[in-house]
Amino acid sequence: MSWITFPATSFMPIQATEIAKxxxxxxxxxxxxxxxxxxxLIGGMTWFLVKYKRTSVDQKSAYITHNNFAEFLWSFIPLLILLGIxxxxxxxxxxxxxxxxEVAAEIHVTAEQWAWTYTYANGKEFYSAGEDPLIVPAGKPTKLILTSKDVIHSFFVPAFRAKQDAVPGKFTQLWFEPKEPGEFIVFCTEYCGTKHSGMMIKIKAIPADDxxxxxxxEKKGAETPADKGKTLFAQKACASCHSLDGSRIVxxxxxxxxxxxxxxADGSSANADENYLRESILVSSAKIVEGYPPAMPVFQGQLSDEEVNNLIEYIKTIK
Incomplete structure (x- = not known):
């Protein structure tokens, strides 16, 4: 198997995705x-300086008549250009x-001072301090779900023209689709401490079949995050209030x-994404679903970030 390591250019990084173009x-x-x-602007100003330069003390300033149409054009045309941009x-x-x-890979990426941890849906987990690359399929879309354990970090891939902050206590997402196999550098572009500049990893895009x-x-972990979430769902007796088959209970x-x-209940609505599920698990009273009582206990302080992530991954599997 041969790999392509793309060279840097003097002006812009390589265009490794279609969006980069x-x-x-x-x-x-x-x-x-x-x-x-x-x-x-500068050419016109220079021309006016030369054309209407005063050549003697007695010479009066040149008078240019007012032109509404010209003033309209030099305001309206730039406005159209700016609106187009x-x-x-x-x-x-x-x-x-x-x-x-539909994405080919969904990977949880957790930032901390000063490393990245990536967890795959099958339970494989890698820690960037061990110099393991983030492996993704080439020619297929990959979605990253980002968060942070400590301070704000930022996941930036110049070759993809893709950048997203990793924020403590919140999920953000980033997606990309490498055009072909290769290795691409990832930088943290949010200053996060003394070793910020060394927080670099590689994305390794490999053929989709590979x-x-x-x-x-064979995976490194004994269970997938969804498997762990299913076990936790049972341990916390979540099924006593939330059915898995669509039936209505508490x-x-x-x-x-x-x-x-x-x-x-307040008339608002939201999409049930990772952030909504996280908030609903930890602070259940934040958003009460219409037609249901605020009966769920608050789990903030009782569940770790990993446990919350596992529960969310399990909920995703309940179709």
């Missing part, structure tokens, strides 16, 4: 449009932030919960 195109447009605007950037931002509905074989090979059913919209 779109980001660079917008960036190039901003540079060119800024240059054109600079030439028009805003819309263009919004479309790219949406692509960067919203992962596809990734599937690696993923299904609390809302867990069947098909993840990813669906929830309506609350």
């Amino acid at each position: 779109e980001v660079d195109l917008l960036y190039a447009f901003l540079i060119v449009s800024s240059l054109v605007s600079f030439v028009i 805003f819309y263009w950037g919004m479309v790219i931002f949406e692509k960067l932030r919203v992962p596809p509905e 990734y599937a074989a690696w993923f299904h090979a 609390g809302p059913s867990m069947k098909g919960l993840f990813g669906n919209s929830r309506k609350f």
